[in-house]
Amino acid sequence: MLNHIGYRGFISAPLLLVSFVLFLLPSVYSLNDGILSTNRKLLATTVTNSSSNKYAVIFDAGSSESRVHVFCFDQNLDLVHVGKDIEFFQKLLHITILLLYHYYMLQQFGRALLEPGLSAYPTNPKEAANSLLPLLENAKQVVPQDTRQNTPVKLGATAGLRQLGADASEKILQAVRDLLKANSSFKTNDDWVTILDGSQEGSYQWVTMNYLLKNLGKKYSNTVGIVDLGGGSVQMAYAISEATAAKAPKTTKDGDIYVKELSLMGTKYYIYVHSYLNYGLLAARAKILNITKDANNPCILAGYDGVYTYGGVDYKASALSSGSHMKRCRKQAIEALKADGSTCTYKNCTFGGIWNGGGGDGQDHLFVGSFYYDRAEEAGFINASEPVATVRPRDFKLAAKRACQTKLQDAASAYPDADAPNLPYICMDLLYQYTLLVDGFGLKPWKPITLAIRIKYQDALVEAAWPLGSAIEAVSVAN
Known part of the structure; x- marks a missing residue:
């Protein structure tokens, strides 16, 4: 031109x-x-x-x-x-x-x-x-x-x-x-x-979320936990009791620390936090496609024949002739997640041999963000004009059932809010998200969770991102 x-x-x-x-x-x-x-x-x-x-x-x-x-x-x-x-x-x-x-x-x-x-x-x-x-x-x-x-x-x-x-x-x-x-x-x-590192980012996001909800300074049982699903990794963070922290494994097999101690607004918190590298939504696609390697994959929408590139590696992304198959796709999601418990050396694990933090009051109320909010919006089971929504893990499974029955040629009209590159993978994404919550993090399918992209604070909607949490820690230490 x-x-x-x-x-x-x-x-x-x-x-x-x-x-x-x-x-x-x-x-x-x-x-x-x-x-x-x-x-x-x-x-x-x-x-x-x-x-x-x-x-x-x-x-x-x-x-x-x-x-x-x-x-x-x-x-x-x-x-x-x-x-x-x-x-x-x-x-x-x-x-x-x-x-x-x-x-x-x-x-x-x-x-x-x-x-x-x-x-x-x-x-x-x-x-x-x-x-x-x-x-x-x-x-x-x-x-x-x-x-x-x-x-x-x-x-x-x-x-x-x-x-x-x-x-x-x-x-x-x-x-x-x-x-x-x-x-x-x-x-x-x-x-x-x-x-x-991912754990620092996760703990700062925990601080940000609880600050915006005005929970800091209260006992740990009054705080909320967070799950943040990114493209390459997923973080979980929540407050645990001092007794649980004292019995926690010191480090993961990779040397990451499970528990961070933070003094915030006059209160000491023990934060269980872990970043699961290569288990973010985009990385999970690669893991699931790698299971079938050069064969067609049961998680891809009917009518799609393409290539998925992640981390500089190409993966065959083609549908079965009969289209996506929910049961077989979920089996692959569990396999990709390593959620069968075979690698767990602790009393309680999430997936991939990682200690789960012991659960407790600090995990009772979970705020879940990033790709969870995005896919729920694209699938149409939350109101895109509302920055916060209450859902249940089973909502992702129900949305996946509909998605897995959709042909690619019908996907754009069925999901008008979805970005076109995501359409072939919408069955896979929703099933992986359900599997991550239920099989990975051990949540009951009907447990209420809160999807949040921004939190109301005073007269503003504030993104629950790590910089605010880092600032709060710095100012709290200065005090």
């Missing part, structure tokens, strides 16, 4: 397109050192000016973008608005729409425009750290100068940095530590700049 437009057309068309997109977006955009960023307006002067307010600055260093969150808490550790919002949030964007324009812009704006995540700089740790400067400077504008030295700043990196390898990732983390010490004026600690 570019061959048919002149130089002026090449320059003006992307400019008009970008201008139109930025005009439509609700946030305020700016170019900082060649990095396109988005932020809510810097309204530090509108924050309640109280000497008792405490701030926390949390960097979320994802694989494709970096983000900063600034939270403000009053003396009771309730969130205080930053401007009009419950938090200040800014991110460095990975905007593919600008690829049309990159030949013209690259000399000015450099590589960071296209790949703003820390992992975009595997051989240049200092440049990686410097990419955070625009975020850091704007965070400093939000936090009053006289409180900065007591304001913790933390960075949690995720999968993108981990994939670089230990040497390259540690050099980048050290460069970030050096940057924060030299330029932030915030309270820093080397241990606060790290790659998050």
